[in-house]
Amino acid sequence: MKRNNFRLLIFSILMVLFLSACTDESNPTSSTEDDATSSNEPTPGGTLVRAAIYGDPQNLDPMARSHGTSTSMVTWNIFEPLVRYDAVAGEFKEGNASEWEISSDGLTYSFTLNPDVTFHNGRVVTAEDFKYSIERVMNPKNASPNAGNLQAIKGSKEFMSGDATEVTGIKVMDDTHIEISLDKPDNTFLSVLSLPFTAAVPKEVVEEKGDKFGEEPVGAGPFKFSSWVRGSEIVLEKNADYFAGAPYLDKVVYKVMEDQTARDNSFASRQLDMMVLGDAQYARYKNDPTYGELIVEVPELFTRNLKFNLEKDGPWQDVRVRQAINYAIDRDTIIQTVIQGKAYPAVGVLPSSIQGYNDKVTTYSYDPEKAKSLLEEAGYGDGFTLNILTTSHPAFGLPAVEALSGYLEEVGITVKTEQVDFAAMTDRLNNGDFETAMSSNGGMTHPVEFLSRYFHSKNAGASGNTSHYTNEKVDELLDKASQTTDESEMIALAQEAEEMIVKDAPWWFFNYNKAVIVHQPWVKGLQEMPTDIDYQDLTKVWIDESLK
Numbered sequence: 024m025k026r027n028n029f030r031l032l033i034f035s036i037l038m039v040l041f042l043s044a045c046t047d048e049s050n051p052t053s054s055t056e057d058d059a060t061s062s063n064e065p066t067p068g069g070t071l072v073r074a075a076i077y078g079d080p081q082n083l084d085p086m087a088r089s090h091g092t093s094t095s096m097v098t099w100n101i102f103e104p105l106v107r108y109d110a111v112a113g114e115f116k117e118g119n120a121s122e123w124e125i126s127s128d129g130l131t132y133s134f135t136l137n138p139d140v141t142f143h144n145g146r147v148v149t150a151e152d153f154k155y156s157i158e159r160v161m162n163p164k165n166a167s168p169n170a171g172n173l174q175a176i177k178g179s180k181e182f183m184s185g186d187a188t189e190v191t192g193i194k195v196m197d198d199t200h201i202e203i204s205l206d207k208p209d210n211t212f213l214s215v216l217s218l219p220f221t222a223a224v225p226k227e228v229v230e231e232k233g234d235k236f237g238e239e240p241v242g243a244g245p246f247k248f249s250s251w252v253r254g255s256e257i258v259l260e261k262n263a264d265y266f267a268g269a270p271y272l273d274k275v276v277y278k279v280m281e282d283q284t285a286r287d288n289s290f291a292s293r294q295l296d297m298m299v300l301g302d303a304q305y306a307r308y309k310n311d312p313t314y315g316e317l318i319v320e321v322p323e324l325f326t327r328n329l330k331f332n333l334e335k336d337g338p339w340q341d342v343r344v345r346q347a348i349n350y351a352i353d354r355d356t357i358i359q360t361v362i363q364g365k366a367y368p369a370v371g372v373l374p375s376s377i378q379g380y381n382d383k384v385t386t387y388s389y390d391p392e393k394a395k396s397l398l399e400e401a402g403y404g405d406g407f408t409l410n411i412l413t414t415s416h417p418a419f420g421l422p423a424v425e426a427l428s429g430y431l432e433e434v435g436i437t438v439k440t441e442q443v444d445f446a447a448m449t450d451r452l453n454n455g456d457f458e459t460a461m462s463s464n465g466g467m468t469h470p471v472e473f474l475s476r477y478f479h480s481k482n483a484g485a486s487g488n489t490s491h492y493t494n495e496k497v498d499e500l501l502d503k504a505s506q507t508t509d510e511s512e513m514i515a516l517a518q519e520a521e522e523m524i525v526k527d528a529p530w531w532f533f534n535y536n537k538a539v540i541v542h543q544p545w546v547k548g549l550q551e552m553p554t555d556i557d558y559q560d561l562t563k564v565w566i567d568e569s570l571k
Contacts, residue, residue, distance in 0.1 A: 063569075065271050066271065066565060066568075068566065069271075070273060070566070071546065071561070072294065073295065073296060074277075074278050074295055074298040074299065075096070076299055077445045078093055078281050078445045079093070079446065080093045080097060080446075081446045081450075083101065083248070085102055086169065087165075091449055092466075095219055099219050099558060100275070101240055101247070102219045103222050103243040104118045104119065104216060104219065105123070105136075105216050106123065107217055111552060111560075115217065117267070118217070119137060119148055120134040120137065121135055123213075125213070128208065129205070129208030129209070129508060130205050131203070133202045134203075136150055137199075137266055139266045140243050141243060142242065142243045143242060143248075143262060144228060146227075149199070150199060153201050153223050154190075155223075155226050156222065157173065157190070157193060157221060158193065159224070160221070161173050161176075161179055161183055162182075168484075168485030168486060172218075172476070172486060173221075175206060176193065176203060176205060177191055178190045178191030192206075203216075207506050208508070210506070211505055214467065214468060223243060224240075228241045239251075243262075245262050245265045245561065245562045246260065247260050255278075256277060258275070259275045259277075270561060270564075272566065280298075281445075283304065290541070290543075293543065300540065302361070308539075308541045313544075314541050317543070318540070319539070319551055320538065320540075321551035321553050322536075322553065323537070323538040324374050324376055324466055324553050324555075325464065325465035326373075326374050326465055327423075327533040327534050327536065328419075328463070328464065328531060328532055328533050329348075329459055329460070329531035330459065330489060331458075332457050332489075332490060332491065333491045334455050334491040335457075335458050339459065341402075341403075342528060344398065344401050346387070346526075346528050347394040347401070348531050349528050349531050350391070350394040351391055351394035351433070352389070352427045352431065354389070354533055361422050361423055361426045365418070369534050371384040371522075371524075372521050372524055372530070374465060374536075376535075376553050377467075384522055385522060386525060386532070406435025406436055407435075408436075408438075409437070409439070410441065411440050411460065412443065412448065412457040412460040413440055413448075414443060414445055416445075416463075421442055423533070424461055448462070453489065463536065464476075466554050466555050470514070470517045471516075474521060476488070478490075478520075480494075480495075481498070494523060494524070496523060500517075500523070501520050538552075538556035539556070540556050544570050545567045545569075546567075547566070547567055550563065
């Protein structure tokens with residue numbers, strides 16, 4: 024693999040992230056990994072039954088849905104992007120491309136495809152498939168929520184506005200070589216190309232299935248789609264022809280189980296092999312003499328928040344009101360009483376496990392008198408009603424909303440809640456159909472990508488900035504941060520942008536998640552995955568049938 028200074032910058036960034044995660048006291052070495060190395064060699068076979076706690080994905084077409092957990096935890100195994108990012112090792116590794124090179128000016132990305140990668144229908148994946156698939160995401164007729172993340176590609180604006188029939192910055196050199204050119208350097212671009220929505224899809228299958236492609240997807244990843252019973256389960260089967268070697272598991276079953284009690288009962292009766300733990304479960308399993316040794320936990324790259332819709336008229340249009348709400352709520356107490364301590368208080372946007380985390384950002388401490396004073400200055404001393412859209416999630420759903428409501432009532436704000444499921448929440452956020460909403464955002468490994476996704480005006484709406492936050496100075500800082508090849512400058516610019524975002528308060532900054540999985544003793548190979556603990560690399564997971 025060829026190297027250059029630009030790639031070295033990216034590598035060094037990710038190494039710092041990795042080392043940071045490793046030195047966090049709350050991120051001990053996984054006993055599971057120890058087990059995997061001290062037990063017998065991995066053996067092929069078996070079925071992994073895991074819980075999908077965020078409900079049924081609406082669509083498994085990577086173009087159609089945003090990069091949310093309920094979708095990506097499945098599609099990441101079906102589709103094969105050009106490169107993959109190993110969040111545990113902190114490095115990029117081969118995907119569909121066996122080699123890649125970034126030009127010294129950071130404008131041109133050249134990829135050599137592995138000729139042994141085939142779609143699940145048996146056809147070899149070519150460079151033309153990637154051109155088709157990336158343009159499919161950017162085609163305005165498809166209204167993909169991911170299109171905004173590809174605007175750095177040269178010619179994207181003309182294509183997305185309908186003034187061009189193809190993206191000039193994507194060139195197919197031959198079947199195994201593709202070149203992507205950018206208008207400006209963007210040191211987050213390789214991370215974008217590691218996400219499922221940039222993976223190749225077979226054009227002939229897409230055209231044959233039409234809208235049903237999202238229900239019967241075909242990719243080139245380590246697992247093939249097998250079946251989907253809406254509201255019940257999704258089943259994947261191993262891809263025996265996977266270019267990197269067939270996975271150990273024969274089958275993966277995602278059981279759609281949003282109800283925590285149902286998950287507990289299924290796990291106790293050994294019908295579930297692994298599940299993400301909620302706050303109430305955490306202490307119980309952590310202290311269990313058996314399962315306490317079968318827990319994997321990691322500080323995830325997610326920030327829970329209450330976001331304001333700045334396209335909607337209301338008192339939150341006044342920054343003093345948004346700041347007042349940040350001062351009015353005691354997040355530390357809510358974390359201890361509602362979340363049982365399974366989270367870290369948020370001081371800003373960037374979570375503690377990402378490079379560039381700034382614990383000295385000017386944040387908001389609990390100060391109800393200051394909140395009242397700001398509301399008085401803004402003309403809302405007599406209070407108002409705040410409508411909050413929420414889910415049932417135990418950590419950032421209705422229980423947290425009920426807790427924060429008490430604090431807001433103390434400063435004169437009456438809260439009305441509307442609870443929806445996760446699929447409806449995603450649609451309402453993407454469509455701007457809310458006043459305020461509780462959610463969890465993140466999963467990106469690059470601080471500039473993280474901030475840009477949720478606060479750059481170019482990503483307003485379904486591309487990530489669902490608050491429709493706009494600040495020209497923040498845009499300028501993030502653009503500069505994405506283009507520089509100087510690491511210290513990149514971090515300084517990102518932190519300056521974060522300081523301005525926190526001051527503008529488009530979110531109430533709640534907490535950074537501590538993610539925890541508990542598994543049965545026969546499940547081996549699970550990892551401390553900081554991007555999202557649900558994004559396990561299932562090619563490494565295996566079942567020790569002798570322990571069942």
